[in-house]
Structures are given as structure tokens and as C-alpha cells.
Amino acid sequence: RLDQFPPQARPAAYDDYVARRDRLRELQQEFDAAVATLAFPAAQRAADEIRRLTSNQQSYTEQLAELAQQVYLRGRFLSAEQSEFIAARDLLTGVPESLRSPAHLELVQLLQRIVAIEERAVNAISRQQVRDLDAAIRELYQICPEHPRSEEFQKELKRIVHDAHLVIRDIADKEQDFAKAKSLLYEIPGHLRYEKLAGQIHRRRSRVVKLEGAIRECQHQLNWTRLRELAEELxxxxxxxxxxxxxxxTSIREQRKARxxxxxHTPFDAEEARRAQEAWATFLGCDQKIVNDAGLAFCLIPPGRFLMGSPTSEASRNHEPLHPTIISHPFLLSTCCVSQSLWRQVTNQNPAYFPVPPYAETAQRIPVEQVSWNDCLTFxxxxxxxxxxxxxxxxxxxEAEWEFACRAGTQTAFWFGDRFDGTQANCRGTYPPTGSGRRCPETARTSPGDTYQxxxxxxxxxxxxxxxxxxxxxxxxxxxxAPVTDPAGPDDGSSRVLRGGGWDTQSLYARSACRSHLAPDSREYSVGLRVACEWIGDRLP
Structure with missing residues (x-):
């Protein structure tokens, strides 16, 4: 970079810098030349060792290849895999005592030893280790014997060479074991020789192939009971x-689906809803109503089909066209909104605009409000x-689950019909009741969760x-x-859906299909939370 500056712009030390730089380059060249002419005894010894190791590795590989061709029982009936050695050993172990010769037990022991040697030979050294070591030695050639890594390379080299010698020794022992095993085999009664062992192994393999084929056929025929029987036999x-x-x-999953x-299917009445809840509770192995350890009660909501939205004749409708919707899985929904008592128990706070003393008779039933969507997520x-x-x-x-649960088989504006008379729900300040069914603004507020039917x-x-x-x-x-099955709303947005209408809401805005929305961080004294609960993992119905 300094060379690119015009002479008049160069610093005073420029000439001294150039001289030092050129001298450094000369010294580097002299050093490289000296290094190139030096002999490195350590590197040379390492090269000799790696050549010897490579030779040993080649010998080891050749011997294993040869052994794989003349495996026990002349290589016709058993492969060189360890599992087949074990199978041969187990077959001989099962021969009746009266048919065993003196050589029988010794042969079984030899087979066990072959299995053990097989494991040591395979695990002791690998071609990748040799390749890694070769790369290390090549690097060693490029550095001085005094380099800190030189000793590290040589130690690793000695370790792997030692392992290679152990492998070769084990293989030599294995060859002797094969020879001895073959000779001992001839001392076993003739009807227990190759033919019987081979026949048993062949029949076992044939049975496995046949059963696997039958299993695939059962899957095509959707015969899940027979599939389970064949699998257990296999x-x-x-x-x-x-x-x-x-x-x-597969059998467990499909049989579960069959049950x-x-x-x-909307419309359905209260009796059909009750029977469906009972059937699904039996199928799931749970109660129709579940109460957790905090005292929050849930009702089981079966899956179903319904028309979501409202007809054009319904008053005050807004962005709620009718469309078919399927809820494919059962879920739980809390019977009431979360109470102030439960919110305080979980979060140690009570943000409600209408707080009640913890000792009040209705403390366990008054819902918490003034909670944002983000607050509820934390809860x-x-x-x-x-x-x-x-x-x-x-x-x-x-939103779809909420409306299906709210309608409970109905197709009217409210689950109780098309007309609201002030006695079916707390809308527009109809709680506490005044006796006339009219709104009482001075006392209007939230009501205990189980006040209405x-x-x-x-x-x-x-x-x-x-x-x-x-x-x-x-x-x-x-x-x-929106998708027909299990719609879950858009991927993003600026506000979250609200459903159900509030104590200060006109009844038209509390209809089953009515939609409203707020920003996720908004808090209002007419907004609360109803908890859903779903099965997860292997328990998903």
C-alpha cells in the first residue's frame, strides 16, 4: 500500500521500512532453502512406520476378504456377519444332550470366540484412521522435528501401528479357530452336520421372507387384526x-381409527351432543368433564362438521359468510372463563376492573378481565x-373451535334461539337483574361464571x-x-379475534357467528379468556 503513495506523500520512515522488508524476504528465502536441504530423522522414521502400517492394513484387509469367502460351514450357509455366527452357536447349543459328542461343547466355545474376535478386528482400526494418519505424516514433512505437533503425530502413529499388530494377531488366531472348528465339526454325528444346520437356517430365513410378504399383503387389504397376528409371529x-x-x-393406529x-354433524340436539361426548370419553379413556388441580373445569368437545358464519338474513352480520367447516379432533374447553381467583393463583396478580375480595362467596366464579392476548399467552x-x-x-x-362449541349443534343466532330477552345471558348490563329485565347502568358488571344456563x-x-x-x-x-378442515386463521396480522360479546355489549354483537378483534396488547374490562386443551404426541386422537 505504501508503494502506491506518490513519493512526496510517503512518511519519513518509508525507506527504512523498505530496507527491513527486503531483508526479511531474503532471510525467509534463506530459511526455506535451509529447511529444504535438512534431513528430518523423525519424519523419516514416521514415513517408514506409515509404510509398514499400510502394509499391515493391506494384509489385514486381504485376510478378512479371504475369511469372508470360507466362512464357517464352507461359506454356503452362513454369512460372515456376527449375527450368523451367533445363530450357528445357538443352533449347536440347542442340540439334545444325548446327541452331543465330546467335541460339541468345544465347538460352541470356539464359535463364541470367533464372534468376540470379529468385534475386536472390526473396531480396532479402520481405513479412515489410516487415511487420517497419512495426512498427518504428510503435514509432518512440512514442519521441523521441533514443532510442537511433531511429537503428537508420532504418538498417534505408534498407537495405530500397535492396534494394527493386535488386529493381525487376532486374525491369525481366528484362522486357527476356523481350522479347528471345521475339524471338530466332523466329530459331531452326521445328521447334525451341514445339512441340518443349513436346513434350519434356510427355513428360518424362508419363514421371515414369507411372513414379511404376508404382512405387506395384509396392509394392502387393510386387515389390521391379521396384520398384528403376523407381526407378532414374525x-x-x-x-x-x-x-x-x-x-x-400401523395395526394399533388403524384399529384405533376403526373404533x-x-x-x-350439525344440526344435532342436546341428547345427541351428550351421547357423542360419552362415546368420545370412552374412546379416549377420560371423563366427559375434567377438572385440573387448579380447579378449572373442562368439557369434552367431540369433533364435528357445521356451517360456520351466519345467513344473510341474520341482523348485524359483518364479514361472516356461511362456509362448511370441519373440526377433526376432539378437544377440551373450559366451562367458564378464567376466574380472578385462578388468575391470581397462577400469576400472583389480579388486573380486573371489577375485583372481588378473595373471601367473597363468588370469588371462585367471577371472571378476570382487562387481560390482553399477550397476558393470556403468558398465563x-x-x-x-x-x-x-x-x-x-x-x-x-x-375461532372455528369456539363457534362450533358455542353453537353445540344449533344453526340459530344464539345457541338458545334467535331471540334474546335479557334472561339468557349477561348482555347490555342485564346483570344484576332488576326484576324488569331492563338494563341497570349503575350496577351493570360481570357476572359469576355459572349464573346462566x-x-x-x-x-x-x-x-x-x-x-x-x-x-x-x-x-x-x-x-x-379458509380451509375447510381445522382453520386456524391467517399467518399474521395486527389484531386477534374476539368472540362471544361482553356484559356491556348489545346482544346482536354476542351472536354465535359475530366476530370482533383487538390488538394483542389491548386490555379492556369486557375481555377475558376461556382455556382450550388439546391432546398431544402419541395421545393425539
Whole structure:
């Protein structure tokens, strides 16, 4: 870089720098020349060792190849794999005592020894080790014997050479064992020689092939019961067979599907809802109503099909066209919104605008409000940590799950019909009741969670009391292209969906299909949380 500066711009020390630089280059050339002419005894010895090691490795490989061709029983019936040596040993071990010759036990012991030597020979040294060492020696040629890595290379070289000698010695022992095993074999009664051992092994292999073929045929025929039987039989012939293990898992999964209760189809009445909950509870091995250790109660919601949205004749509809929707898996939904008591228990806080004393009679039932979507996400994470349900995970309900659970088989504006008279839900300040059914602004507020009648699934306050956060991002036109099965909302957005209407909401905005939305960090005194819970992992129905 300094050479590129014009002479008048160069610093005063430039000439001294150039002289030092040129002298350094000369010294480097002299050093390289001296290094090139030096003999490195250590490197030379290492080169000799690697050549010897390579020769040993070649000998080892050749001997293994030769042994693979003349494996026990003349190489016709058993491969050189360790498992086949074990099979031969086990077959001989099973010969009746009355038929054994004096050489019988010795032969079994030799086979066991062959198996052990096989493991040592394979594990002691590999071609990759030799290649790595060769690269190290080549590097050693490029450095001085005094280099710190020189001693490291030589130690590694000696270790691998030592291992190679052990391998060769083991192989020599193995050759002797083969020869002795062959001679001892002739002392065993004739009907126990090659033919019988070969026949047993051949029959076993043929049986494995036949069973694997039958398993594949059963899978094509969807005969899951027979598939399980064949897989278990195959495992008796060959334990650990991957085809059998996979077949058993398939059989379990498909038989479980076959026993799966049918999904609900809207419209259905309260009795059909109850029977479906009962059938799915039996299938899942759980209760229709589950209460966790924190006292939060859940109802089982079966899977089903329904028309999501509202007809054009329904008043105050907005961005909610009718479209077919399928909820493919059962899930749990809390019977009421999260109470102030539970929120305080989990988070040590109570952000509610309408707080109640912990000792009040309704303390366990008054819902918490003024919680943002982000607050609720943190609450759900803490709930999963502090009060887990085995094999399950707490989460927000999706918008589709919420509406299916709210409708409970109905196709009207509310689950209780098309008309609201002020007695079915806490909307527009109808709680506390005044006796006239009219709004009482001075005392209007949230109501205890079980004040009003539940729907056919056993859920309270699906209309009114609090608007409830859902998992989905909000987009007005999402229904126009939403998937039919398990829609979960857009991938992103600026606000989250709210459902259900609040204590201060007109009843028209508490309809089953009504959608509203808020930013995830917004807090309002008419917004709360209803918890969903899903099966996860292997327990997913």
C-alpha cells in the first residue's frame, strides 16, 4: 500500500521500512532453502512406520476378504456377519444332550470366540484412521522435528501401528479357530452336520421372507387384526424385525381409527351432543368433564362438521359468510372463563376492573378481565407448567373451535334461539337483574361464571359476560378462502379475534357467528379468556 503513495506523500520512515522488508524476504528465502536441504530423522522414521502400517492394513484387509469367502460351514450357509455366527452357536447349543459328542461343547466355545474376535478386528482400526494418519505424516514433512505437533503425530502413529499388530494377531488366531472348528465339526454325528444346520437356517430365513410378504399383503387389504397376528409371529421368528415392529404400530393406529366414534354433524340436539361426548370419553379413556388441580373445569368437545358464519338474513352480520367447516379432533374447553381467583393463583396478580375480595362467596366464579392476548399467552404457559394435564397442552381455542362449541349443534343466532330477552345471558348490563329485565347502568358488571344456563356441551356464558380471546389473527376476508378442515386463521396480522360479546355489549354483537378483534396488547374490562386443551404426541386422537 505504501508503494502506491506518490513519493512526496510517503512518511519519513518509508525507506527504512523498505530496507527491513527486503531483508526479511531474503532471510525467509534463506530459511526455506535451509529447511529444504535438512534431513528430518523423525519424519523419516514416521514415513517408514506409515509404510509398514499400510502394509499391515493391506494384509489385514486381504485376510478378512479371504475369511469372508470360507466362512464357517464352507461359506454356503452362513454369512460372515456376527449375527450368523451367533445363530450357528445357538443352533449347536440347542442340540439334545444325548446327541452331543465330546467335541460339541468345544465347538460352541470356539464359535463364541470367533464372534468376540470379529468385534475386536472390526473396531480396532479402520481405513479412515489410516487415511487420517497419512495426512498427518504428510503435514509432518512440512514442519521441523521441533514443532510442537511433531511429537503428537508420532504418538498417534505408534498407537495405530500397535492396534494394527493386535488386529493381525487376532486374525491369525481366528484362522486357527476356523481350522479347528471345521475339524471338530466332523466329530459331531452326521445328521447334525451341514445339512441340518443349513436346513434350519434356510427355513428360518424362508419363514421371515414369507411372513414379511404376508404382512405387506395384509396392509394392502387393510386387515389390521391379521396384520398384528403376523407381526407378532414374525417377531418370534426374528426378534427386532423392523417390518414387524412397523406393522404392529400401523395395526394399533388403524384399529384405533376403526373404533373412533363418528363425528357430529350439525344440526344435532342436546341428547345427541351428550351421547357423542360419552362415546368420545370412552374412546379416549377420560371423563366427559375434567377438572385440573387448579380447579378449572373442562368439557369434552367431540369433533364435528357445521356451517360456520351466519345467513344473510341474520341482523348485524359483518364479514361472516356461511362456509362448511370441519373440526377433526376432539378437544377440551373450559366451562367458564378464567376466574380472578385462578388468575391470581397462577400469576400472583389480579388486573380486573371489577375485583372481588378473595373471601367473597363468588370469588371462585367471577371472571378476570382487562387481560390482553399477550397476558393470556403468558398465563397459559404458566398454567402448563404449574398445573399440567398428562399428555395434554393448554392453549387458546381457534375461532372455528369456539363457534362450533358455542353453537353445540344449533344453526340459530344464539345457541338458545334467535331471540334474546335479557334472561339468557349477561348482555347490555342485564346483570344484576332488576326484576324488569331492563338494563341497570349503575350496577351493570360481570357476572359469576355459572349464573346462566349452559349450552348442550355444558359451556356457560358463550354469549355475553366477556368477549373471549381466540388463537387466530383477524382478517375480514379470511372466510372467503379458509380451509375447510381445522382453520386456524391467517399467518399474521395486527389484531386477534374476539368472540362471544361482553356484559356491556348489545346482544346482536354476542351472536354465535359475530366476530370482533383487538390488538394483542389491548386490555379492556369486557375481555377475558376461556382455556382450550388439546391432546398431544402419541395421545393425539
Amino acid at each position: 417377531l418370534q421368528v426374528q426378534s427386532g424385525n423392523s417390518v414387524a415392529l412397523a406393522a404392529i404400530q 373412533r366414534p363418528p363425528a357430529l 397459559l404457559q404458566l398454567l402448563n407448567q404449574q398445573f399440567p394435564l398428562s399428555g395434554m397442552r393448554y392453549r387458546f381455542p381457534t 349452559p349450552n348442550a356441551f355444558g359451556l356457560h356464558d358463550m354469549h355475553g359476560n366477556l368477549r373471549e380471546w381466540c388463537q387466530d389473527w383477524f382478517r375480514e376476508d379470511y372466510y372467503d378462502h
